[in-house]
Amino acid sequence: MGRLWQGGRAPAGDQGLRMITFDDVTKRYPDGTVAVDGLSLQAPSGEITVFVGPSGCGKTTSLRMINRMIDATGGRILLDGVDVRTIDPPTLRRGIGYVIQQAGLFPHRKIVDNVATVPYLLGWDRRKARARAMELLERVGLDPKLAGRYPFQLSGGQQQRVGVARALAADPPVLLMDEPFSAVDPIVRASLQDELLRLQAELNKTIVFVTHDIDEAIKLGDRVAVLRVGGRLAQLAAPAELLADPADDFVREFLGRDRGIRRLSFIPGDGLRLRTDLTVPASAEAASARGTAEPWLVVVDADGRPLGWVAREDLPDSGTLAGVPAAPYGAFVRGRDSLRSALDAALLSPSGNAVAVDGSGRVEGVVTRQELDAALARAAEGARG
Amino acid sequence: MAEEPLVRWDWIGRNWPEILELVADNVVMALVPVVVGLLVALPLGLAGARWRWFYQPAVGVMNVVYSLPSLAVFIVLIPITGLATRTTVMVPLVFYAMAVLIPAVVDGLASVPDHVRQSAVAMGFTPLRRLLAVELPIAVPVVLAGLRVATVSSVSLVSVGALVGRGGLGYLFIDGWQRQFPTPIVVGIVLVVLLAGAADLLLVLAQRWLTPWASARTAARSGRRGAA
Ligand SMILES: Nc1ncnc2c1ncn2[C@@H]1O[C@H](COP(=O)(O)OP(=O)(O)OP(=O)(O)O)[C@@H](O)[C@H]1O
Ligand SMILES: [Mg+2]
Numbered sequence: 001m002g003r004l005w006q007g008g009r010a011p012a013g014d015q016g017l018r019m020i021t022f023d024d025v026t027k028r029y030p031d032g033t034v035a036v037d038g039l040s041l042q043a044p045s046g047e048i049t050v051f052v053g054p055s056g057c058g059k060t061t062s063l064r065m066i067n068r069m070i071d072a073t074g075g076r077i078l079l080d081g082v083d084v085r086t087i088d089p090p091t092l093r094r095g096i097g098y099v100i101q102q103a104g105l106f107p108h109r110k111i112v113d114n115v116a117t118v119p120y121l122l123g124w125d126r127r128k129a130r131a132r133a134m135e136l137l138e139r140v141g142l143d144p145k146l147a148g149r150y151p152f153q154l155s156g157g158q159q160q161r162v163g164v165a166r167a168l169a170a171d172p173p174v175l176l177m178d179e180p181f182s183a184v185d186p187i188v189r190a191s192l193q194d195e196l197l198r199l200q201a202e203l204n205k206t207i208v209f210v211t212h213d214i215d216e217a218i219k220l221g222d223r224v225a226v227l228r229v230g231g232r233l234a235q236l237a238a239p240a241e242l243l244a245d246p247a248d249d250f251v252r253e254f255l256g257r258d259r260g261i262r263r264l265s266f267i268p269g270d271g272l273r274l275r276t277d278l279t280v281p282a283s284a285e286a287a288s289a290r291g292t293a294e295p296w297l298v299v300v301d302a303d304g305r306p307l308g309w310v311a312r313e314d315l316p317d318s319g320t321l322a323g324v325p326a327a328p329y330g331a332f333v334r335g336r337d338s339l340r341s342a343l344d345a346a347l348l349s350p351s352g353n354a355v356a357v358d359g360s361g362r363v364e365g366v367v368t369r370q371e372l373d374a375a376l377a378r379a380a381e382g383a384r385g
Numbered sequence: 386m387a388e389e390p391l392v393r394w395d396w397i398g399r400n401w402p403e404i405l406e407l408v409a410d411n412v413v414m415a416l417v418p419v420v421v422g423l424l425v426a427l428p429l430g431l432a433g434a435r436w437r438w439f440y441q442p443a444v445g446v447m448n449v450v451y452s453l454p455s456l457a458v459f460i461v462l463i464p465i466t467g468l469a470t471r472t473t474v475m476v477p478l479v480f481y482a483m484a485v486l487i488p489a490v491v492d493g494l495a496s497v498p499d500h501v502r503q504s505a506v507a508m509g510f511t512p513l514r515r516l517l518a519v520e521l522p523i524a525v526p527v528v529l530a531g532l533r534v535a536t537v538s539s540v541s542l543v544s545v546g547a548l549v550g551r552g553g554l555g556y557l558f559i560d561g562w563q564r565q566f567p568t569p570i571v572v573g574i575v576l577v578v579l580l581a582g583a584a585d586l587l588l589v590l591a592q593r594w595l596t597p598w599a600s601a602r603t604a605a606r607s608g609r610r611g612a613a
Contacts, residue, residue: 067507069503069506069507089509090509090510090511091509092509093506093507093508093509094508094509096507098504098507098508100500100503100504100507101500102498102500103500103504104498104500104501104503104504104505104507105501105504106501106505106519106523107498107501107523107598107599108519108522108523108525108596108598108599109598117508118508118509121508121509121510121514150597150598151598152598166508176507
């Protein structure tokens, strides 16, 4: 029964597989607490779906109903159309990776054996399981030297990486993550988040990620499900849409401050119009540069890389621009960075204009304040909440 | 009248074979009950960890047993298991060992962190495999700490059996007392302490070897102390 979705990596193109469907799911605990109430949503295959909401809103309960650590009291949860309740729990769980906040590593097993846990359970040959574990340690960015250590000899961040490696060991198509990064400090957390996004770009798992941190949800989620206490779905949307158009006051409040600015992160900066006439080479004569009508110019070196801004009125009568001290500049990578980065770059330049560079750092042109203004106005039109 | 020395070395030399026999007897009578006690305490401890309603009464009964004076128990057992037999001495020692080991097993299982248990469930362990491969191994340091207490007290409790005719090294105390002759008493005390120390050392080494993963912190936890 579990065969269909268990085992190997998704072949390219089978987008329909490994989807998780909540169909009117309810969980009422024996004491009468309704933790999840009529939840219906889909976690599409190959995407990160984030459950976010205040403490006690039923995130963990929802997650654990997928691998049957908790059984729903109403409705159905389907994995590629198969009701999870028809699959025997240990079999079901071996095909679903699970990562929790405290990592949950086995203290009595070496790191390599911790990672190889599910392969062992699946009856893999010991040598093959360990080889796979070593491969995964590397994949999550851990030194293979750590393989022979015990968990207590690792830092919190390292343990969390081992937890991720362990969840991936048997290459399950589905990954459940319950606040996996909330027990580590902000810097480690950010690097673990980046690591997860990098891994996901390679692996294309169907991931359900639980967090109470809306910024984490927005950073990681392809889609974000905001839950309210009582286990009801408040809104399910892509992060940009959530920021632009919150469904109600609860969601708006939960999204917190600076919603407008944060939303700019999801608007690509490559639509911005460039001006190429504000760039001058360092070898140019200062006197001729003074002849332009522009108050600020970007000086570039022989390679086309930016050196900084010069103000027309400060230019000397003789010599080249190379001899003129240049003011600091802000730059963004066109084609990669968002409108937010472009705005940030503009705010870091005394001219108020942003320098646009290509992937290798060469100046492509300048985005003026006026152009940014127009782009912000277009962005504001898209916001309805 | 010449002052009697604390230790007469020539007596030790002459009686060495008998002393060794007493040591062997003491070892057997002390260790067999601990092993049997452990074998019984494992399932009972598992039951206690699983069903809390079972645990409290079981510990209550065991505490009552633990509080019974050992001599009284030996005397009660004589009509059943005979005077001066090993069995008479070992039966109560099994119960004393259990009184220490059942809580040790329950505490050991309780020492398995909840997130570890949960992640074992989430990875697809069956309940039996989880118990054998995750929970029991993690319980080992706490159980071994209890085993150390049980072993040391069992080694010294054996000597009380001398009062009913079979007490291993305890015989030396009775002998020395009856003859107002300190040498056997001193020898007995030294050997009991050495024996207990050796057993304890072996268990500490076993602990190091079995649980290299246990940090010093968890290994230092121990059960109850004391003897009846
Ligand atoms: N075993 C249980 N018995 C009764 N009620 C429970 C049980 N487990 C959870 N609950 C209740 O169900 C509700 C949802 O709990 P859940 O753990 O799913 O919340 P959560 O969103 O994960 O919260 P947190 O962010 O604090 O982890 C809470 O009100 C909680 O008290
Ligand atoms: Mg939770």
